[in-house]
Amino acid sequence: MTSFIQYDSKSDFSIHNIPFGVAVFNNEYIACCTRIGDMVVDLATLYDFGFLDNIEGLDDNLFEAYTLNLFIELGKPVTNAVRLRLQELFSENSSLSKDEKSIADCFFDLDQVQMMMPVHVPNYTDFYSSIEHATNVGAMFRDPENALLPNWKHIPVGYHGRASSIVISGVEIFRPKGQTKPVGADSPIFGPSQQLDFELEMGFIVNENTEMGDSISVEKAEDSIFGMVLFNDWSARDIQSWEYVPLGPFLGKNFGSSVSPWIVTLEALEPFRTSSPKQEPEVLDYLKFNGDKNFDINLEVYLKPENGDENLISESNFKYMYWNMAQQLAHHTVNGCNVEVGDLYASGTISGKDKSSYGSMLELTWRGTNPLTLNDGSERKFINDNDTITMKGWAEKDGIRVGFGEVSGKILPAK
């Protein structure tokens, strides 16, 4: 498959991808969009021009919206059909390729658009599904000999996060203030967090509304997943460690989370399926699965100081996940908890076995005891004010590349 749009062979947005997003075009109007190479394509106008006609179930121009929720809710038969139509339209010698007026009206350079949150997120849950991350954290905060808690290999542990503070890549994040209890202190103190961290995660977006009392089985779970994003779960470790027993993370997390603008569909990720780590002991029946449910997605984290260069500080991979997305969604709904279109379910920090693959400063510097040295000679135990954290993700196999672009965020001093 080749496109009439030229792009670099290392582009995340090849014709094999066709992700979905929402953008402001020329500061004038908002519409749902896709991307190929470095061109952003206005789907609302493409629909108006008739290029998306005769797709069963797509009866209205749902791309004239500020979020993808209404489109996503149509379900896989429709959203897949749209994606395949777009691939066809973007191919060499398509009807669109010869229609200069339509191309001029629908295709925009990157500097003509401003990406927005792709979906309204009604509910956000964060899992804790990397065994390497859970082991590292358990070793640091609890007991190295019993780093994994007794429930960890039986349930995909998760907690509810804060939906209101999920923002699109590029939005700057204020360093949180809060209550902490320094080691050795008699009583807690108040001030800006001294241990601000990122968490390298991915998240998936759900495409249906279920009724309370109903469950989604592992087998059917992927039908309910529209696609994935990169996710940075900013964390204030000092606030978190003082507050989190017994009810879990709260102010250490809810001041901000950042997502990448493009939702990459599960269909685009199909070629990159891979096997999961073996789950031992055997899981309960409702968590058993068949086939490859992990995905081989390369992940990178960069730290850029103000006026400095990018530093590659972590190289991880989504394939390391112990618990897969189908298991997460089956577990989340097994008690009858209802899900909603646009819900975001994040993986938890994605760490690999190797130190260079750890997905947080907490792990990379082992709670600050082993600081990172940056290109400019400065050291980091955690994130400084005006540092920018950028995460990238892409899959590549047999000459096919499908990527997420990036999620990026700069830390501003506390307000």
Added chain:
Amino acid sequence: MTSFIQYDSKSDFSIHNIPFGVAVFNNEYIACCTRIGDMVVDLATLYDFGFLDNIEGLDDNLFEAYTLNLFIELGKPVTNAVRLRLQELFSENSSLSKDEKSIADCFFDLDQVQMMMPVHVPNYTDFYSSIEHATNVGAMFRDPENALLPNWKHIPVGYHGRASSIVISGVEIFRPKGQTKPVGADSPIFGPSQQLDFELEMGFIVNENTEMGDSISVEKAEDSIFGMVLFNDWSARDIQSWEYVPLGPFLGKNFGSSVSPWIVTLEALEPFRTSSPKQEPEVLDYLKFNGDKNFDINLEVYLKPENGDENLISESNFKYMYWNMAQQLAHHTVNGCNVEVGDLYASGTISGKDKSSYGSMLELTWRGTNPLTLNDGSERKFINDNDTITMKGWAEKDGIRVGFGEVSGKILPAK
């Protein structure tokens, strides 16, 4: 103040109350409403008839809505002015009292309306602010000698709950299924929860959107609180106790929470302010407050078996709260977490010192070791299928009564 509408002196919905809700009228249309005595008043029609004219800031008929969010967002100056106007209109000898046609069109008997969720809840947080409850739970699940964790008296501990599964009083709740690890078992099992519980709580509804990075101070927090509801945070203790370490309650809670239909404004509760329990040790500056921030609100819990009578099983009071609502909201936002109109912040279980005032079956039966005996001779360690739990709340002082009505929910067998 007396009304031209007749009601019993024990009515929760005296002319001193004027709560806000949303209802389906005659199965025909939906509108925001208030209540006096046993009459529900359609505010959209009242607005159309001109009775709410000349209220500064109320420029549109925001009562023609499926939720109160747009109205609440107008803020206290407007919502208070509307409440005072309604009090005036409902008073003896008001213009409305003589207008039979308007009364016929705007006033409905209870059996003509179906109450709905009063607000769309974008985010829900549950606190843990009763010292008696936290002490009881700590004693049962952890260590009786150190029941309160070290952070408890320094921070109003809270966690994010699930917004999607908050339902209006009357909606039936399916018993959740899930993973539990019975005492003495080698590995977890799966099945319907055997320890289904209620939690007697109250919640407050926020009336503004804040920006990320901004905080709401204790002094200003009450300006951001539109009003309160009764709240039943259904809990599956066996699921919860297996899953909750280290990230907090998840499937043990997110299968359903029930709210009462009427939001009682803080202004209506003003006469019932009372002092708080002394906070010792002294709290950090951002949590210090002046004046009476607790409210003397009587609370009752009833358990009704299928085909049986109501059993009063708990009598508690909102005044027992160690952490008040202003402190909760100040703490929640001190790190820059943004709030949204309609957000619901629940108190956590409200237990008093006395056993008869405990706000959950867990505490009332001391984890099942001391079952309750009901009127019909049957015993309860936790809640059985087809049991209905009803919570009532009201304040009363100097002949003035302001109440919440009730929040009720029946437990159905697991789906």
